[in-house]
Amino acid sequence: MAGSAPAYAGVVIDLDGVCYRGDAAIDGSRAAVTALRDAGIGVMFATNNATRTPEQSADKLAHLGFDVAPDDIMTSAVAAAALLEPGDRCMVIGMHGLRAAVTDRGCELADDPAQTDVVLTGLDRDLTYDKLVRGTRALLAGARFVASNADRSFPDADGISPGAGVIMVALETATGRAAQVAGKPEPTLFETAASRLPDGRLLMIGDRVETDIAGAAALGWDTGLVLTGITGADQARDADPAPTYVADDLAALVRDLLDSHA
Template identity: 40%
Template sequence: MSRQSRTRPAGSGRSLHQAYDTALLDLDGVVYAGGQAIAHAVPALGTARADGMRLAYVTNNALRTPGAVAEHLTELGIPTAADDVITSAQAVARLIADQVPAGARVLVIGGEGLRVALRERGLVPVESADDDPAAVVQGYGGPDLPWGRFAEASYAVARGVPWFASNTDLTIPGARGIAPGNGAAVQVVRIATGAEPQVAGKPLPPMHRETILRTGAERPLVVGDRLDTDIEGAFNGDVDSLLVLTGVTDAALLLTAEPPHRPTYVDSDLRGMLTGQPEVTAAGAGFRCGDWTAQARDGVLELAGPSGDGGDGGDAMDGLRALCAAAWTYAGEGSCTLDAGKALARLGL
């Protein structure tokens, strides 16, 4: 089944950490939230690594350096080297270096991660639009980034200086909830200038290229929590993906996914890397996974449980996989608009 026509989650007779050589893991909402490890993440990753899977951490967050991210992961109990971390700052720095002279000045609107990545490419970070920059780069700078930084970017961009963005994620998950991401900050400069930046981060090709160049992965599995970055990035890179429900995407949003946002596999958390994935099969007018059967009928998604009457036994993820098949098949190349509220409530999702 091609990714372009995916109408149901795939099955795997082998555990995912054995079927793929490298996990390309998102961080926020997958490994940690608000700096604290997500439940089950540390032991799951430890088992995958011990069994020979390479773990690479791929983040659109350009604030911290790879070394700082690696140190944080190691403190959480996930031994990590700086070379195991790939950031959108690195991807955008390579994109800029391909277009400006060696040693060029770049106006930085963001954190230390951007500055380190630019220096790695032989570029010189500067702080003012009056420093004659050859480019402007914008990345997530944390909640305390001064408002005046957006003005500096706007002055330079309005003069025609090429503008780059590490990513355009509108939101970022944290311990207290969902906060504005770099995409919200990019929108400020877009409003002020009417310009459009070149974007490097997920789901676009520069980030996938950076990841493959740095990891050398041959059979990668993208693991993420966002449909519009992680899963679409895997789709664009023509690689398989695992969506975990520990971050931005919930079950209701997953059911509405259009083809580029439909993951290969779905699981509740990173323990899904350590198991096979059950097959979703056609069953009459609907689809079966495990003890659950789902179908689209009369404007709603219906779910029948192990007893055939919608009982509450069985694995909730199997029920969700069956619902995905019913929703995605109904929607075809579009987005499912059927009511799934009762079905998801039965699963506790």
């Protein structure tokens, strides 16, 4: 790539199912990120995972051998918090990353349905029926309904696990209310990540057609689908919108991309 102009000014990369699964880096993903940067292409990460803060996500990536700063990572928790007003009393059904984003926004954490302005959902590994009851009653009392993301599932270390969207849908079903979704495929995450990249042509790389690919395509970006996460080869062939690129993994996609513009 020495002396050649990159095809893209920047690339936005998903994390779960693209860079790692569970606590293990996907083979070749670290070298792929390094290769993009060495080619003069800006790199940002955008994840619907709201369980961690950007700092925690950067720490995890560092543990896996990636060189990534917190400012290189946009999460759906941060995007969701941006939809709140400072001072809102927010009932969070989620984990530390979501609660931290809410308090960083200047909002108050709430438990009482009668004293709640917003119900905010994310993935909650400690979900209880009582949390669903309190969320339902707060929404029926008129609280706003915001979801960090609507992902039905996500790729975990040992298989596919239920995602934050399962909790969102439970409350939608109980109340007849529709959540305002902050994460992919909605534009907030993409646009915020893009604001931290050089001006020019952008590429989104992800593992899920209905979020990564559909959301980026709606903004006019090129898209790359890798088959190490949620979407399989059969689904990729039938995808609408069709990804610009499909590859077995991030390493293969980046290698083909850079080779084609060498």
